[in-house]
Amino acid sequence: MFKLLEEAPDGTQRTLDETLAALRYNADGLIPAIAQQAATKEVLMMAWMNEASIRETLATGQVCYWSRSRQTYWRKGESSGHVQKLVEMRTDCDGDTLLLLVNQTGPACHTNRNNCFYNAMDASGLTVSST
Amino acid sequence: MFKLLEEAPDGTQRTLDETLAALRYNADGLIPAIAQQAATKEVLMMAWMNEASIRETLATGQVCYWSRSRQTYWRKGESSGHVQKLVEMRTDCDGDTLLLLVNQTGPACHTNRNNCFYNAMDASGLTVSST
Numbered sequence: 648m649f650k651l652l653e654e655a656p657d658g659t660q661r662t663l664d665e666t667l668a669a670l671r672y673n674a675d676g677l678i679p680a681i682a683q684q685a686a687t688k689e690v691l692m693m694a695w696m697n698e699a700s701i702r703e704t705l706a707t708g709q710v711c712y713w714s715r716s717r718q719t720y721w722r723k724g725e726s727s728g729h730v731q732k733l734v735e736m737r738t739d740c741d742g743d744t745l746l747l748l749v750n751q752t753g754p755a756c757h758t759n760r761n762n763c764f765y766n767a768m769d770a771s772g773l774t775v776s777s778t
Numbered sequence: 779m780f781k782l783l784e785e786a787p788d789g790t791q792r793t794l795d796e797t798l799a800a801l802r803y804n805a806d807g808l809i810p811a812i813a814q815q816a817a818t819k820e821v822l823m824m825a826w827m828n829e830a831s832i833r834e835t836l837a838t839g840q841v842c843y844w845s846r847s848r849q850t851y852w853r854k855g856e857s858s859g860h861v862q863k864l865v866e867m868r869t870d871c872d873g874d875t876l877l878l879l880v881n882q883t884g885p886a887c888h889t890n891r892n893n894c895f896y897n898a899m900d901a902s903g904l905t906v907s908s909t
Contacts, residue, residue, distance in 0.1 A: 655906045656906065657906055657907060657908040658905070658906060658907075659905070659906040660903060660904065660905050660906075661903050661904040662902070662903040663899075663901060663902060663903045663904075665903065665904075666899060666903055666904040679810055679824065681812055681821060681824065683821055687819075688818075688819030688820070688821075689819070690812060690814055690819075690821065690877055692870065693810065693812065693870065693875040701899075705899070705900060705901040706901060735898060735900075736898070736899040736900065737895040737896070737897055737898055737899065738895065738897045738899060738904070739823065739824065739887075739894035739895050739896075739897070740887050740888065740889055740891075740894045740896070740897075741894075742897075744824040744894075744895075745899075746821055746895040756870075756871050757871065758871055760871075763870035763871045763872075763875075764868040764869065764870050764875075764877040765868070765870075765871070766868055766869045766870070766871075766873075767866060767867070767868055768794075768797060768832075768836070768867040768868065768869060768876075769836060769866075769867065770794060770836040770837060771793070771794060772791060772792050772793040772794045772796065772797055773791065773792040773794075773796075773797040773869070774789070774790070774791050775786045775787065775788055775789060775790040775791075776788060777788040
């Protein structure tokens with residue numbers, strides 16, 4: 648397997664098959680994917696993908712995760728209508744995390760908040776915030 | 779264990795001990811932490827923390843991860859000087875991911891790029907970009 652990322656100079660290109668084979672999935676075949684609102688850079692959520700959900704997302708332009716709790720594909724917004732349209736997919740220096748720049752329709756979080764990170768933590772503890 | 783997050787109304791508070799006990803670590807006792815530049819909202823990197831590294835980060839204000847490859851604490855920037863000063867720590871609706879708003883000194887990535895997500899992916903494959 649080629650070294651995907653660390654030592655490749657700028658402009659290096661790989662096929663999708665090569666790329667997907669070189670990503671570093673966990674023992675369950677999953678890789679974490681951070682979803683970020685493209686226009687505002689707000690971090691919306693973090694979920695998981697497998698190789699097939701990455702292919703589906705790239706082929707359709709609609710973000711599709713793998714649900715660990717339900718053990719099935721999770722086409723984001725399929726039931727809620729709160730879809731994520733992919734603007735750009737990126738992976739990191741060691742190929743074990745994805746960053747998805749998206750256009751999110753409606754709230755990203757199932758609590759109907761705009762994003763999932765509404766719990767602030769500090770040395771004294773946690774406060775649930777409204778946003 | 780209390781339900782940390784999903785059903786707690788805005789303004790709910792928990793102690794740090796309660797919060798750390800309720801976070802959903804993986805089988806290795808780790809939780810993914812997304813680092814985001816506070817001022818620009820640029821997503822810098824994703825790494826892992828355990829309970830002790832969360833405590834250390836909150837107590838010192840300097841971000842400390844757990845290195846899976848080296849199996850040791852990783853005080854970001856300890857050797858490179860490229861430290862991350864914590865501005866705010868957040869956790870998500872189901873308590874299995876952290877978001878760190880930081881002030882990053884120097885490049886976040888060990889390749890000396892500003893962030894780790896410099897590999898663009900699309901349906902045709904991957905391109906290594908300069909940023």
